[in-house]
Amino acid sequence: GNSVTQMEGPVTLSEEAFLTINCTYTATGYPSLFWYVQYPGEGLQLLLKATKADDKGSNKGFEATYRKETTSFHLEKGSVQVSDSAVYFCALTDTGGFKTIFGAGTRLFVKA
Amino acid sequence: DTAVSQTPKYLVTQMGNDKSIKCEQNLGHDTMYWYKQDSKKFLKIMFSYNNKELIINETVPNRFSPKSPDKAHLNLHINSLELGDSAVYFCASSQAAGYGNTIYFGEGSWLTVV
Secondary structure, X not given: OOEEEEOOOOEEXXXXXXXXXXXXXXXXXXOEEEEEEEOOOOXXXXXXXXXXXXXXXXXXXXXXXXXOOOOEOOEEEOOOOHHHOEEEEEEEEOOOOOOEEXXXXXXXXXXX | OOOEEEEOOEEEEOOOXXXXXXXXXXXXXXXXXXXXXXXXXXXXXXXXXXXXXXXXXXXXXXXXXXXXXXXXXXXXXXXXXXXXHOEEEEEEEEOOOOOOOOOEEOOOEEEXXX
């Protein structure tokens, strides 16, 4: 079945540090891939997405590239801010399916 | 204007009670969802409706019953509440079901069963 595996948190960084959150997936078809972010006390919101191999999604300084050969969609940001502290979820929706599968979430803490 | 709104935001109730959570979306989307998020932030799909038709019905106790009176509303009724039902319940919607569609979440309903 389809699944998403992302690195366990929490991840703690100092402001302006480089961020990588790893995400790998298993899918039977050619899924669309997403990163969602959840700020404290809020619902999830889309951060970025990519719908085909080699596509790069980007938003608010975050980016992720859809790598079919390594079945990965790692999230990166060059310089994190305290306001980036949140829980980040990698997700996929497979072709021909209705369901979006979410990873377990990675909590990020950014210290000033 | 809130795109996906759900009420109540907080709910504290006793074991054995019956409660409902209401959800409305004003995005004109065809598909709506209920998700459950546990204390470890793990997110699990419960139900999904597409144009009022049930398309996803995960393995949840039949004490949970969704109702979609129209495609802009999806309510969740829970009978005989148990301690393990304590969680955050998110309503969500998307333009259509499946591939490539972004899911828009409400702010969550924090249910505590005591």
